[in-house]
Amino acid sequence: MPTPSYAAGVRLLPNAVTVLALCSGLSAVYFALGGRFELSVAAVGAAALCDALDGRLARLLDASTRIGAELDSLADLVSFGVAPALVLYIWALEGNRFGWVMALVFAVCMMLRLARFNTLIDVEDEYPFSQEFFVGVPAPAAALSAGIPLFLTLHFGPGFWWSSPVVVGLWALVIAGLMVSRLPTLSFKTVRVPPRYIAPLLVLVGLAAAVLITVPFLGLAIGAAVYLVLIPYTVHRHRWLARHPEAWHVPGRERRAVARAARSARRLGLRSPMRHRVAGRASAMARAVRRFGDDPSGALQRTRRVDGRAPGAVPQPRGRLRLGLRRARRR
Known part of the structure; x- marks a missing residue:
């Protein structure tokens, strides 16, 4: 049995990693004030690494707490909203009259994105596959994407367009808009790698590490660009899953077979199961039964006589009778 002091130390570890992430983000601003922007990039990268570790440590050690969630937000x-905005402002936007406004917009959009993320935690998912996607670009990816002009400048030197204050400011606004958008983006937390792909994936990880060691800033720019290019594919995948309920509870590696079957059905001219139409018709029938009933006492016929119908006229069936349903026998 672990002692109470040991248990308290274990529960403190994820929060300590979160505090390190905060310190790394603030250190990025400190390095930018000294003109050492390469160290600013490294500090934000260290904050991203700590952000990826603290949540996993909390779940692994069963040390998830409410204060830990608040500290993480x-x-x-600070690390992915305030720090990148200040770094970009110090680097390229300080001489522009609208530079500070763009930096503020980026930080505010980051705050709104995190607030929405926290509120969606307790909301029931609309689809079973919603955990495979984020709503909008997540905070670490947004900070990485906003730094693409800085990465290109650190690798190639000042350019005729990527180091321009106007381009840097507009690019920051674009990333800010992606943060608060409703676009589905890929979440790597639920990715499961089949055993046969483990070896090639390890080779790719080694290649990525070699690129980051050899040309770190160019590698970061390529990684951020690849992530942004994947957004249209992620949107298409989300819409496809929303239209195919038969693939909701199928593992990701088996969804290709479902997609091939759907394409084959379209080529053969077959219609997909009309689940939504059937469900809508059933709901309409239930509402009609609840609203009209089956008029067991004959009040409907008496009302129609009062309305001026002929006494011998046959009333139109309503409720269950119109829908072709029989009333359950009473015992």
Whole structure:
């Protein structure tokens, strides 16, 4: 049995990693004030690494707490919202009359994105596959994407367009808009790698590490660009899953077979199961039964006589009778 002091130390570890992420983000601003922007990039990267570790440590050690969740959101706001905005402002936007406004917009959008993320935690998912996607670009990816002009400048030197204050400011606004958008983006938390792909994936990880060691800033720019290019594919995948309920509870590696079957059905001219139409018709029938009933006492016929119908006229069936349903016999 672990002692109470040991248990308290274990529960403190994820929060300590979160505090390190916050310190790394603030250190990025400190290095930018000294003109050492390469160290600013490294500090934000260290914050992203700590952000990826603290949540997993909390789940692994069963040390998830409410204060830990709040600290994580505050650390993300500082490390990936305030720090990148200030770094970009110090680097390229300080001489522009609208530079500070663009930096503020980026930080505010990061705050709104994190607030929405926290509120969606307790909301029931609309689809069973919603955990495979984020709503909008997540905080670490947004900070990485906003730094693409800085990465290109650190690798190639000042360019005729990527280091321009106007381009840097507009690019920051674009990333801010992607943060608060409703676009589905890929979440790597639920990715499961089949055993046969483990070896090629390890080779790719080694290649990525070699690129980051050899040409780190160019590698970061390529990684951020690849992530942004994948957004249209992610949107298409989300819409496809929403239209194919038969693939909701199928593992990801088996969804290709479902997609091939759907394409084959379209080529043969077959219609997909009309689940939504059937469900809608059933709901309409249920509402009609609840609203009209089957008029067991004959009040409907008496009402129609009062309305001026002929006494011998046959009333139109309503409720269950119109729908072709029989009333259950009473015992």
